[in-house]
Amino acid sequence: RKEVEQDPGPFNVPEGATVAFNCTYSNSASQSFFWYRQDCRKEPKLLMSVYSSGNEDGRFTAQLNRASQYISLLIRDSKLSDSATYLCVVNLYNNNDMRFGAGTRLTVKP
Amino acid sequence: EAGVTQFPSHSVIEKGQTVTLRCDPISGHDNLYWYRRVMGKEIKFLLHFVKESKQDESGMPNNRFLAERTGGTYSTLKVQPAELEDSGVYFCASSPGVRGGYTFGSGTRLTVV
Numbered sequence: 001r002k003e004v005e006q007d008p009g010p011f012n013v014p015e016g017a018t019v020a021f022n023c024t025y026s027n028s029a030s031q032s033f034f035w036y037r038q039d040c041r042k043e044p045k046l047l048m049s050v051y052s053s054g055n056e057d058g059r060f061t062a063q064l065n066r067a068s069q070y071i072s073l074l075i076r077d078s079k080l081s082d083s084a085t086y087l088c089v090v091n092l093y094n095n096n097d098m099r100f101g102a103g104t105r106l107t108v109k110p
Numbered sequence: 111e112a113g114v115t116q117f118p119s120h121s122v123i124e125k126g127q128t129v130t131l132r133c134d135p136i137s138g139h140d141n142l143y144w145y146r147r148v149m150g151k152e153i154k155f156l157l158h159f160v161k162e163s164k165q166d167e168s169g170m171p172n173n174r175f176l177a178e179r180t181g182g183t184y185s186t187l188k189v190q191p192a193e194l195e196d197s198g199v200y201f202c203a204s205s206p207g208v209r210g211g212y213t214f215g216s217g218t219r220l221t222v223v
Contacts, residue, residue, distance in 0.1 A: 004152075034211045043201060044153070046211035087153070089211070095158075096141060096205070097166050098212065102152035 001026050006088050006101035014109055017078045021104050023088030024070045032091035033071045035062060037084045038103065044087055047073075078108045112136065114215035116202050122221045128190040131218045133202030135184070141165075141205045142185050143212065144177060148198035156200075159185060192222045 006023045013019050025033075033050035048055065050062040050071050061074040071090075075082055088101035115134040123129050135142045144156040156175070157167040161182035170177070174193070179185040189196055199219050203212035 036211070043214035043216045045214070049211060095166060097143070097155055097158050097169075099155060100145075100153040 003027075003092055003099045004088055004090050004101040006086075007104050008102075009104040010107060011104065012107045012109060013078055015078055015080060017108075018074065018076045019078060019106060020075075021073045021086055021088070021106075022070055023072070023090075023101050024068075025088075025090045025092060025099075026069070027090075027092050028066070028069055029094065030090050030092050031094050033062075033064060034089040034098070035060075035071075035073045036087040036089055036100075038087055039084050044089075044100075047086070075106075078106075080108050080110065082106060083108045114202055114204050114213050116200075116215035116218050118218055119216065120219045120221075122223060123192055125194055125222055126191045128188065129192055129220060131187045131189075131200055131202075131220070133185045133187070133215055135202070135204030136206075136213055139204035139206050139213075140182070141207070142179060143203045143205075144185070144187055145201040145203065146198050147201070148195070153201065156187075189220075192220075194222050196220060197222045 035047040036044040037047045038044040054063040059076045063072045085103040087103045089098045092099040117132045142159040147153045155169040158165040159179045176188045199217045201217045202215040205212045
């Protein structure tokens with residue numbers, strides 16, 4: 001089993017659509033989870049942390065399901081500017097060394 | 111505040127040559143990380159410094175890779191001798207503590223020909 005596994009994608013959606021990404025992780029004891037966004041040929045940038053109770057930042061909602069060992073990212077009312085690769089990142093062994101998923105490519109079309 | 115700076119942004123070298131990548135973390139960040147993304151693969155952890163000490167180097171692929179962080183400030187990653195499979199984008203990141211996300215540098219794109 002991969003340490004961090006994401007939906008393979010790509011996701012192609014129209015503007016205004018709602019899209020959800022899932023990510024599973026291998027270590028049930030992991031404590032810290034993040035979603036990063038990476039634009040083409042750019043560095044990853046922190047989108048949001050994922051908290052146990054779930055959290056929301058504008059159009060973005062992140063949730064954690066510890067029992068099933070997955071996190072999710074929901075994007076509502078998609079914009080063209082949301083087109084990017086979304087990376088699931090887990091502090092898998094709670095040692096501050098993050099492990100990355102392969103990323104899910106999102107393309108939002110007019 | 112200056113971000114994480116990496117140099118060079120691109121490097122093209124021949125197989126067998128040596129290349130040294132440099133990373134300047136955000137000032138005051140004790141934690142410094144190296145990651146690598148090879149074509150078509152996910153970003154992979156290489157190693158983690160806390161100040162000048164190597165906290166975890168379990169991701170270093172082999173002994174052709176040597177990372178240093180003298181004085182706990184900037185870090186270098188040397189590849190000697192370079193092989194074709196070393197091509198990829200090498201990212202550096204830093205963070206102030208044990209929680210929270212990282213700030214990444216813009217990466218060094220290494221091409222070994």
